[in-house]
Amino acid sequence: MADLLQTARLFEVGTRLQTAAANLMSVAQGGKPDSNALKWAGDFLLRVDWNSNAMPKGGVDGGLAVSATSARPKFYASLVRIGPKLGQVGIRSEEQVYDFLRSIYGFLQSGGSQVLDLSADHFKLASEFLHILSQSIMVDLSNNGLPRRRSVLALGEFVA
C-alpha cells in the first residue's frame, strides 16, 4: 500500500525541523523565536537521540515514536556530516557532543527561554544541523526530484 499518511508524517517532521532551524538561526542573529516551533522540535529530538536520557514532555506518543525511529538514522548521519564544524565551537569529544545536544534540547523544550551556555555560534551550528537533518528527510521523500529506479521486470520479480 502507498500509505500517504506515513509519508505525510515524514513531510511534517521535515517541515517542522526546518522551521526550528530557521528559528535557531534567527536566535543566533539576535531575533525572537517562535516558541511553539521550538518546543515541538525539542520534544521530537529527545525521542530521536538515544543519548538524550530525558523523557519528552509529550510523554509516550506512538506516532512520534515511529517518526523518530524513521528519522534517527538521518540524525546520526547528519551529526557525522557536521563533525568537522564541531571543532570550531570547541567540541572535541563524544561526551562534549552529547552535552552540546542536551543544551540545545533544553533550549528548544523551553521554547527559547532557557539559554544555558550557548553562544551565537552554537545556535548557528544547531541550526545548520537541523537544516541538514530536515533536508535529508525531504531528499529521501522526494528522491531529490529524480525518478526512482525500478527493478527491471523479470520472471518472479515484483514491480513496486
Add this chain to the structure above:
Amino acid sequence: MSQEGSSDWSEEQWRGKMLLRQLRLRCTVIMNLAQSLEDGGGFATVTPKALCRLIRHTANVLDRSLADTPHDQLANVNYFLCSIAQHLRFVERSRTVNTPWSMIQATEHFLRQQVGANSRFIIRPQWAHNYSLTGEFVEAYRTEIASMAWIDPKAWEESSAERPVDERVYCIAFPRVERLNALLHANWGHELGHIVAARWIHGRFGQLWNGEEPDMKARIRQTVEQGLGASMNQALFKDLIINQYVSEYTDSAMELARDGLTELICDAIGVHLLGPSALAACLEFSAGFSLDENPLRCDRYPPWRYRLRLMLEACQENEDFLEEEATTSPKAAVYPGETVAPFWEWLREAKRLVTQTPDLQMLHRDGMDNVSVREAYTLVENHWRRIRGEALDMLLGGAKRPYKLRERLTTIDDLVAKLENDIPPNEVDTWPDSSPAAFEDIINAAWVFKARKLAQDPEWGCPKDLERLYRLVLKAIEASFVHSVFGPRLARLDKP
C-alpha cells in the same frame, strides 16, 4: 535578476526567487488541470471528481499563501505540490474510456459497506501486475498543511463550499490484464484490509513499537558489536558510529514489522470478509512467484509461504474443514457438502505448502545482515494473535462476523447450480422468491464451481471456459448490486 558578486547576494535567495515564480505557475496549472479533468467526466463513480476538487482546493490554498511562505520552506511546498499533481493520474486513469468495466459501481458499493459511507474509492487499472491501495488522501493533505506554520489550517478546512475535506478518499488499482478475472477479485478483500490496517498502524503500532524498541535496540546493538568486532575499538566517535548502525537496523526492523503487519492484517481481513475465496485467490496469484524470499528483497512484503500459512490458519479457525481427513469413501460423507467438496480438497492440498518452513528459517537466521528481519518477525510472531483480533474489531458492525463457507452451503449450492447452467449467480432462489446474492457468496460460489469443474475434468479451463465463467460472475456482481439498491426503491413505489 540580482547580480552575482553583489554583497547581499545569497544562493538561497536567488534560487528562492526562481522557485517562487515556478510555484505560482505550478499552482495555477494544477488547479486548471484538476478542473478540466473534473469537467471532462466519464467516470464510473463520483469519487474521481471528489479527488479533483480536493487537489484543486489544496493547490489554491498553497497559491494564496505563497507570499507568506518562508524562503527556506519553498522546496517543501514544491515537493507537496508535485505530489498532489501526481495524484491526478489516479483520476485520469479511472475514466471509463480506459476501462469500460461495469463492475466498478458494484465494487465501490461493497467496499463502502465494510468501512463506512464516508469512504470513497477510485478503482482503476494499472499495468503493473499487482493490486494496490493508495490513501488516505484527505488525512494526508491535512497533516501536511498542518505542518506548515505559515498557513492557517482553517483556510484549508473551512473555505471550500464543496467540502472535499469531509470525506475519505482511497484509490485501488488492479492489474489491467486481470480485469475480467472475476475470481481473482477476491483480492478486493485484501485491499480493503489496507484501510483497516492503516487504522491499526496509525492508532496502535506506535504504542507497541514504543514498548518493544528499547529491548530490540539492545539486541541489535549486541549483534552489531559482534559483527563489527575489534575494528571499532580505535575509532573516534565510536559510540556515535555504532549508534548510526544500530539506528539504521532498528529503523529497518520497524519498517519491516510495520509493513509486514500491514500485509498480514490485510490477508486476515480478506479471509474474514470473503472466506476461503480470499485464500484461493492468493494461492493462485502467488503461483507465479517464489515462496520464500527475504522481505528485504521484496519491498518489505512477508514471504508468500508465511502469508499463506496464516491465511490457512484463519480459514481453519472459521471452517474447521481442514482437520478432517477424507479416509473413508465416499468423501461426500466426510465433507459438509458434495458441491463444495472439490474446493475443500483443493484447499487441503494447499496445507502441504505451509507445513514446510524454509521461510521461517530464513526469517529467523542470525547475522548482522539479517538482524532487522529477525527482530521484525520476532515482534510479529509475539503479538500476532492480539493484533489480528484488534484489527478485526475495527471493522464495521455488520462485518464483524467472519464469512464461513460452511454456513452458506445452501446458498452456494443454488449459485453453483446456476453457473452450471450458464446463468449468472446474481440471485438466490427463483422468481418470485429470489433475493440478491451477496458479493461474498458470488465469489465463493465461483471458486467452488471452478474447483468442481477441474475435479470432473482436469482439462477444463481453456480460455473460453474461463472467460465464460468470468463473464457470468461479473454480470452477477453488477446485477446483484442493482437489485439490492433499486429493488427496495421500486418495491416502495408499488406499496398501496
Add this chain to the structure above:
Amino acid sequence: MSTLTTREIENRLKGTGAKRLVVTPVLAPKQIGDASVDVRLGNQFIIFRLHTCGVFEPYKMLMSQLHTMQERHVVRFGDSFVLHPGTLALGSTFEYICMPADLEAQVEGRSSWARVGLQVATATSVEPGFKGVLTLELSNVGTIPLRLYPGVRIAQLFFHEAKPPATDAYTGQRKYECAIGPEFSKIRNDRDGSVFAGPIEE
C-alpha cells in the same frame, strides 16, 4: 404459434428443468404483463466513431478496423446516455435471459418510447436456447435528443412456443453466447455473404 400469457410466463419463471425460462433479475413484479415481460436498459453502450472509416465493408474490413470504429461506454446507474436524432447506438437489456428449447421470443420496443422517436429493436427474435443479455439496436428516428437512463423499462419480450423444440438450441454453434453487454455485429462471419461481395466474372 401460441403466445404465452401471464400465468404460463410465471409458471415458466418458477419452473425447474429443461422448460425453465430465466429472466434475471426481475426487479419488480409489474414487469410481468398480460402477455409479455418488460425488460430494462443495461448500462453499457456501443457507439460508432464515424470519423474513423468511410464505409462499413462487412466482408473486407480487418478486425482492427472493426475495433477502431466502435467505442464502448459504461454509464453509471443514476447517470444517463443521450441519443441524438439520426444516431444509432447498441445497448443491451439489464436482464440476462435463458430461453428453453421450446420457446422463442420477440423483442418489441415499448410504445411509450416509440412515441418520442426511439426505435429499440430491429433484429427482434430471440431463438430457443439463447443465453445472455439481449443486444438492443437503439436508434432515434425522432427530432429531439433523448436521455436514456440505465435501469428504465425499455422493451417487452413476447414468448411463443417453438414446435417442435429446437434440438441444437444454442450449443456453441451460434455467434452470440452468454453475452453480458452489447455485442457488435459479427456479420463478417457470414461465410455466404462474402460469396456475393465481388464481381461474378471469373
